[in-house]
Amino acid sequence: MTATSTGQGAAPQMTFTVPPLPYAFDALEPYIDAKTMEIHHDKHHGAYVTNLNKALEGHADLQKLSVEELLAQINKVPDAIRAAVRNNGGGHMNHSMFWKIMKKGGGGEPGGELGKAISAAFGSFADFKTKINDAGVKRFGSGWAWLLFRDGKLVIESTANQDNPIMDGGKAFFGVDVWEHAYYLKYQNRRPEYLEAWWNTINWAQVEENFAHAKK
Numbered sequence: 001m002t003a004t005s006t007g008q009g010a011a012p013q014m015t016f017t018v019p020p021l022p023y024a025f026d027a028l029e030p031y032i033d034a035k036t037m038e039i040h041h042d043k044h045h046g047a048y049v050t051n052l053n054k055a056l057e058g059h060a061d062l063q064k065l066s067v068e069e070l071l072a073q074i075n076k077v078p079d080a081i082r083a084a085v086r087n088n089g090g091g092h093m094n095h096s097m098f099w100k101i102m103k104k105g106g107g108g109e110p111g112g113e114l115g116k117a118i119s120a121a122f123g124s125f126a127d128f129k130t131k132i133n134d135a136g137v138k139r140f141g142s143g144w145a146w147l148l149f150r151d152g153k154l155v156i157e158s159t160a161n162q163d164n165p166i167m168d169g170g171k172a173f174f175g176v177d178v179w180e181h182a183y184y185l186k187y188q189n190r191r192p193e194y195l196e197a198w199w200n201t202i203n204w205a206q207v208e209e210n211f212a213h214a215k216k
């Protein structure tokens with residue numbers, strides 16, 4: 001996704017970087033507070049990227065890959081760094097998508113092909129929303145709830161920690177972070193309230209674009 005060469009002189013070294021937030025920290029107020037966004041983006045996502053780069057040091061073959069490629073073949077990553085790549089590479093990929101599917105003045109419902117596909121798969125947008133919320137609320141501890149293609153079908157799943165469905169063949173194009181760090185400052189233990197509020201931030205145009213890409 002964001003592999004860029006920062007090498008000077010000798011052997012170029014590939015490193016991942018945190019994509020800039022595409023809006024201000026306070027853009028998602030009152031649904032997600034500015035302080036949460038700042039810590040979440042700069043510190044949490046920042047740490048995933050730092051630790052992913054650290055894990056890949058000395059693995060020139062792996063440094064050539066995108067984060068999607070790394071995670072799609074996580075079982076081929078050497079034992080010694082597999083957990084670090086899984087957790088931090090997953091964290092990088094998940095958050096890179098998460099920032100983009102939110103925006104100032106978001107919310108509403110998806111239109112076009114995505115709207116139709118959601119209704120066909122889940123009954124209605126309201127049913128879809130309930131199922132995503134349910135997947136997020138029921139995820140014990142930290143993780144994510146996703147909308148993805150699996151075996152050509154549109155499904156909802158949740159994963160633990162920073163796992164992404166790509167690790168076992170799924171293609172997620174929409175999802176919500178249910179780690180406490182995503183909501184604790186404003187919502188404390190009230191995950192359902194955070195999830196309900198989060199729908200008001202969704203950038204459906206971006207999700208429709210992700211959908212079209214994942215569908216291929």
Ligand code: MN
Nearest residue numbers: 044177179182
């Ligand atoms: Mn997070």
